Amino acid sequence: MAGAIACGIDGTPAFIMKVSIIIPAAGSGERFGGDKLSRDLHGRPVLVRTIEAFTRRDEVAQIIVAGPPDGFELFADRFGPVLGFHGVDLVQGGRADRWETVSLALQAVNEDATHVGVHDAARPCLSEAMLDRIFEAADRLDAVIPGVDISSTVKEVDRKRSQDVAVTDALADAILGSETADRLEAMPVTRTVPRDGLILAQTPQIFRGDLLSRVAAKGMMDGVSDDASAVEQLGVDVHVVPGDPCNIKITQPEDLALAAAILSGLRSGGL
Numbered sequence: 001m002a003g004a005i006a007c008g009i010d011g012t013p014a015f016i017m018k019v020s021i022i023i024p025a026a027g028s029g030e031r032f033g034g035d036k037l038s039r040d041l042h043g044r045p046v047l048v049r050t051i052e053a054f055t056r057r058d059e060v061a062q063i064i065v066a067g068p069p070d071g072f073e074l075f076a077d078r079f080g081p082v083l084g085f086h087g088v089d090l091v092q093g094g095r096a097d098r099w100e101t102v103s104l105a106l107q108a109v110n111e112d113a114t115h116v117g118v119h120d121a122a123r124p125c126l127s128e129a130m131l132d133r134i135f136e137a138a139d140r141l142d143a144v145i146p147g148v149d150i151s152s153t154v155k156e157v158d159r160k161r162s163q164d165v166a167v168t169d170a171l172a173d174a175i176l177g178s179e180t181a182d183r184l185e186a187m188p189v190t191r192t193v194p195r196d197g198l199i200l201a202q203t204p205q206i207f208r209g210d211l212l213s214r215v216a217a218k219g220m221m222d223g224v225s226d227d228a229s230a231v232e233q234l235g236v237d238v239h240v241v242p243g244d245p246c247n248i249k250i251t252q253p254e255d256l257a258l259a260a261a262i263l264s265g266l267r268s269g270g271l
């Protein structure tokens with residue numbers, strides 16, 4: 001973590017990129033069922049694994065972690081020493097949503113940052129090859145995000161018209177009553193969405209200069225689920241480079257075991 005140094009033709013070192021990476025880590029982990037960032041991933045908390053991927057990069061000059069506003073002191077107690085060791089800046093995130101957390105963290109970006117990147121705290125499985133692609137593209141383009149193709153067919157469903165289907169077990173129902181039976185939510189399909197030209201957006205997303213701050217100042221971040229969508233509203237071209245199917249976001253409890261397996265593969269060079 002220092003800012004990339006390139007040698008000019010006369011051999012003198014010249015700085016190319018000084019990226020400030022914002023890591024929003026203020027989510028409640030509702031879908032996971034608790035604090036996923038503190039869970040163990042090969043001997044370190046998930047959040048620390050995520051940060052380590054950036055401390056190894058010369059392009060990264062600053063890492064900002066935005067913790068939860070509720071229980072911030074607890075968060076600082078838990079992660080403060082290791083974040084301090086890595087030279088990470090710790091700020092308070094927002095309550096409402098991810099975009100609020102990113103908007104607040106933008107205020108802590110170094111004045112001399114050439115780029116600002118945002119990466120989900122819950123995506124710890126970053127490969128060097130993917131980071132190489134993203135930083136290389138970000139050196140030439142205003143806004144760069146990783147994306148992966150969609151392999152499954154995409155359906156739109158109407159959740160409001162979902163039906164509750166009881167899974168029947170005659171013997172159990174007779175003893176326990178049918179109210180305790182397992183239930184399945186069945187949602188009607190409203191249409192099949194053509195997937196040509198669609199990709200799944202990942203992070204890190206990297207933006208040139210103060211692009212993201214300008215977008216935030218105009219209130220364009222409000223309500224967005226990824227930062228690139230706010231930049232798109234400004235009319236700036238956002239470019240997608242190949243992401244990595246292994247760059248999963250730990251969302252459900254079973255994702256943790258998957259992340260551990262992926263990390264083993266990345267470390268052994270098998271992925």
Ligand code: C5P
Nearest residue numbers: 024025026027094097098101120121122
């Ligand atoms: O909820 P979701 O999985 O989309 O969250 C993505 C990222 O945004 C996570 O790293 C989470 O900690 C973060 N987040 C945040 N502030 C919030 C909500 C989510 O930093 N208020």
